[in-house]
Amino acid sequence: MKKKMFAMAILVAFACSIQGYAQTVVKHIQDDKAAIAKGVWAGDTFYLSGQLASPMTPADPAKGVQAEYGDTKAQAASVFAKIQAALKEQGLDMSDVVKMTVFLGPDSKTGKLDFAGMQSEYVKYFGTKEQSNKPARSAFQVAALAAPWAALEIEVIAVKSK
Numbered sequence: 001m002k003k004k005m006f007a008m009a010i011l012v013a014f015a016c017s018i019q020g021y022a023q024t025v026v027k028h029i030q031d032d033k034a035a036i037a038k039g040v041w042a043g044d045t046f047y048l049s050g051q052l053a054s055p056m057t058p059a060d061p062a063k064g065v066q067a068e069y070g071d072t073k074a075q076a077a078s079v080f081a082k083i084q085a086a087l088k089e090q091g092l093d094m095s096d097v098v099k100m101t102v103f104l105g106p107d108s109k110t111g112k113l114d115f116a117g118m119q120s121e122y123v124k125y126f127g128t129k130e131q132s133n134k135p136a137r138s139a140f141q142v143a144a145l146a147a148p149w150a151a152l153e154i155e156v157i158a159v160k161s162k
Contacts, residue, residue, distance in 0.1 A: 029090070039086065044162070046090055050103070050155040052147055053078035072107045072117035072151040079154050080125050087158055094125050095133045096158040102139040103153045113141050118152055 030037040039048040053075035055067035069075055087093055107114040118139075127134045135156070145153050 039090065041090075044160040046087070046092060046096075046158045046160070048083065048086055048156045048158065050101075050153040051079045051082045051086070052145070052150050052153055054082065067149070069108070069149045069151075071109045072104070072114035073120055075151045076118045076121035076154075079152060080121050083154060083156055084125065087156075090158075092158045092160060093131075095131050096160060097126075097133070097135040097156045098159050099157040100135045100137040101155050102137065103142050103145060104139060105142050105145045105151055107151050108149060114151065115139065 024043040025041070027041040028037045029039045029041070036049055039046055041047075053069050056070045056074060056078075057065075057068040059065060059067040070078075083097075084094055087096065102118060104113055104115060104118060106112060107117065125131065145151075
């Protein structure tokens with residue numbers, strides 16, 4: 001009888017421990033042409049890859065005109081709009097952002113770090129009357145970013161509320 005009870009206790013403990021090992025569903029949002037995923041879902045958490053600004057004025061190779069991306073403030077406006085659109089595609093919004101990492105390079109106009117330029121756009125999306133949530137955030141000064149014209153790159157982690 002004691003052996004049966006001991007065996008049952010072991011079986012129950014094993015069954016309970018298996019529940020803790022449920023697999024998290026992972027889904028990569030990507031296309032075959034890009035070197036990295038646009039984002040990755042891991043369960044209810046969405047990891048959005050770093051976003052760079054879109055050009056304010058597109059390049060015109062026929063005229064020898066290069067794209068214009070603007071200063072840090074203009075690039076931040078573009079990046080936050082891209083983040084908002086990418087989140088919307090996934091059924092999320094800015095209030096779902098729980099963590100943000102900002103990489104700031106030198107401003108193309110001044111050659112200096114322009115944290116204030118980034119922050120002036122950030123406050124339009126976070127901590128507002130319409131959207132009061134503020135994510136945890138880190139900001140780093142970097143010597144340069146992958147794109148030579150880039151003044152900043154921002155990545156976010158968002159969690160789908162239940």
